[in-house]
Amino acid sequence: MFTLKVMPRFTETDALGHINNTELPVWFEQARTPIFKFFTPSLDVNKWQLILAKIEVEFIAEIFYGSEVEIKTFIERVGNSSIQILHEVIQDNKLVAKGKATTVHFDHQKKKSKPISGNIKALLNEHLSS
Amino acid sequence: MFTLKVMPRFTETDALGHINNTELPVWFEQARTPIFKFFTPSLDVNKWQLILAKIEVEFIAEIFYGSEVEIKTFIERVGNSSIQILHEVIQDNKLVAKGKATTVHFDHQKKKSKPISGNIKALLNEHLSS
Amino acid sequence: MFTLKVMPRFTETDALGHINNTELPVWFEQARTPIFKFFTPSLDVNKWQLILAKIEVEFIAEIFYGSEVEIKTFIERVGNSSIQILHEVIQDNKLVAKGKATTVHFDHQKKKSKPISGNIKALLNEHLSS
Amino acid sequence: MFTLKVMPRFTETDALGHINNTELPVWFEQARTPIFKFFTPSLDVNKWQLILAKIEVEFIAEIFYGSEVEIKTFIERVGNSSIQILHEVIQDNKLVAKGKATTVHFDHQKKKSKPISGNIKALLNEHLSS
Numbered sequence: 001m002f003t004l005k006v007m008p009r010f011t012e013t014d015a016l017g018h019i020n021n022t023e024l025p026v027w028f029e030q031a032r033t034p035i036f037k038f039f040t041p042s043l044d045v046n047k048w049q050l051i052l053a054k055i056e057v058e059f060i061a062e063i064f065y066g067s068e069v070e071i072k073t074f075i076e077r078v079g080n081s082s083i084q085i086l087h088e089v090i091q092d093n094k095l096v097a098k099g100k101a102t103t104v105h106f107d108h109q110k111k112k113s114k115p116i117s118g119n120i121k122a123l124l125n126e127h128l129s130s
Numbered sequence: 131m132f133t134l135k136v137m138p139r140f141t142e143t144d145a146l147g148h149i150n151n152t153e154l155p156v157w158f159e160q161a162r163t164p165i166f167k168f169f170t171p172s173l174d175v176n177k178w179q180l181i182l183a184k185i186e187v188e189f190i191a192e193i194f195y196g197s198e199v200e201i202k203t204f205i206e207r208v209g210n211s212s213i214q215i216l217h218e219v220i221q222d223n224k225l226v227a228k229g230k231a232t233t234v235h236f237d238h239q240k241k242k243s244k245p246i247s248g249n250i251k252a253l254l255n256e257h258l259s260s
Numbered sequence: 261m262f263t264l265k266v267m268p269r270f271t272e273t274d275a276l277g278h279i280n281n282t283e284l285p286v287w288f289e290q291a292r293t294p295i296f297k298f299f300t301p302s303l304d305v306n307k308w309q310l311i312l313a314k315i316e317v318e319f320i321a322e323i324f325y326g327s328e329v330e331i332k333t334f335i336e337r338v339g340n341s342s343i344q345i346l347h348e349v350i351q352d353n354k355l356v357a358k359g360k361a362t363t364v365h366f367d368h369q370k371k372k373s374k375p376i377s378g379n380i381k382a383l384l385n386e387h388l389s390s
Numbered sequence: 391m392f393t394l395k396v397m398p399r400f401t402e403t404d405a406l407g408h409i410n411n412t413e414l415p416v417w418f419e420q421a422r423t424p425i426f427k428f429f430t431p432s433l434d435v436n437k438w439q440l441i442l443a444k445i446e447v448e449f450i451a452e453i454f455y456g457s458e459v460e461i462k463t464f465i466e467r468v469g470n471s472s473i474q475i476l477h478e479v480i481q482d483n484k485l486v487a488k489g490k491a492t493t494v495h496f497d498h499q500k501k502k503s504k505p506i507s508g509n510i511k512a513l514l515n516e517h518l519s520s
Contacts, residue, residue, distance in 0.1 A: 010274060010275070010280070011274060011280045011281075011282045013274045013275035013280075014270060014271060014273045014274065014275070015270070015273035015274070015275070015277045015278075015325060017275045018275075020270070020271045020273075021271075022271045065275060
């Protein structure tokens with residue numbers, strides 16, 4: 001599991017007085033940073049190795065400004081070239097949202113997927129959801 | 131079907147040179163405006179009737195800056211208090227992304243869902259997919 | 261003068277019930293697209309010629325969701341390598357915000373400014389604020 | 391002085407490979423949180439006391455993904471009902487951007503400014519730029 005703490009930003013609220021739905025994919029992308037680092041330890045954007053295939057977000061309860069949010073990120077499954085990821089968002093001890101992401105090891109020059117090395121698979125497998 | 135044309139914004143690109151994944155939920159929210167109007171014709175945020183329960187985005191091909199995007203939005207299913215919505219994103223005659231959203235007719239004071247009226251169901255059913 | 265019409269997005273509202281301040285620079289960037297095209301007619305991001313040196317935004321009145329916004333953009337001054345730009349935001353026949361931007365003709369490989377050609381200066385000068 | 395550390399988000403980059411200009415006002419808003427707390431200690435958005443009158447951002451050097459950013463915020467001047475604020479952005483020991491903001495103590499019901507109390511002025515004055 002990876003953990004990211006996020007302080008919601010005022011601009012992330014909307015006129016309903018809570019955090020807007022579109023911010024969850026932003027937080028989840030940031031929560032996947034440790035996974036990005038497995039592929040590009042320097043985080044150099046010119047050496048990027050991943051592409052996103054699919055995301056899902058389930059909104060369980062309102063998320064509010066003024067209180068820190070914790071995002072727990074798990075690896076659900078490691079495939080030949082893809083990774084399925086789970087996110088959970090907790091605010092004030094309450095599960096407020098869940099997410100999924102499928103990311104693919106990708107050659108941005110050749111524009112095609114490529115296998116994940118055994119070394120990186122081993123790193124990912126240390127973070128499997130139980 | 132509802133149609134929205136969006137000109138991608140420069141700030142919506144990312145360091146990979148294409149539109150970042152997090153912009154699709156933003157565009158899809160905007161593409162649901164005609165549905166918002168069925169419930170709140172004035173779009174007055176103080177009379178808002180909907181809440182979002184779930185979103186999904188499937189990324190099919192890169193989306194680029196400099197070329198208009200068309201978003202087609204369909205009603206997939208109208209339930210007692212919820213609506214399932216489909217989105218398709220076309221750029222340069224190519225399907226580049228698809229999305230789903232589940233939105234719920236919601237009483238923001240009582241914090242609970244409420245049935246969709248027959249009148250609004252009829253309006254929604256005019257936009258069913260297939 | 262260049263004109264851009266923008267329909268505010270729900271996610272651009274904040275908990276105060278109006279459009280958040282951080283959206284104005286986003287709209288202004290989009291309003292400068294015709295200027296971008298003078299330098300990069302294809303809008304190909306790999307051939308980008310400009311960099312932003314400074315922005316200012318003055319918030320005059322609240323901007324609301326549900327009503328279209330018009331952004332008028334003027335060239336204030338064309339220098340050797342820089343351009344000073346003015347923006348005005350009108351909603352419901354009311355001036356609600358003003359902005360300024362200084363953009364610089366820039367060689368992204370050499371990381372230094374370069375003179376604006378006479379041809380482009382002539383195009384820009386057609387849009388001078390009176 | 392107030393200090394905020396921000397880890398740039400991948401979505402905050404743009405196709406030029408650096409952080410897009412529109413993110414600076416977002417970070418600066420977040421950097422003003424301690425000032426928001428002087429007026430609304432709970433950060434309850436329903437008790438908000440401030441409105442933004444003006445912002446300026448000066449872009450000094452490129453800001454990159456993958457390296458933490460430090461934002462230093464100073465009070466420049468406290469007026470009867472307004473506050474002038476300075477921001478400095480440092481990345482890798484380099485000043486990369488500066489900003490200004492003018493915020494106004496505001497009655498969101500009556501839609502007019504109101505004087506800042508002596509107590510809050512004293513708190514603000516502890517953070518004056520030298």
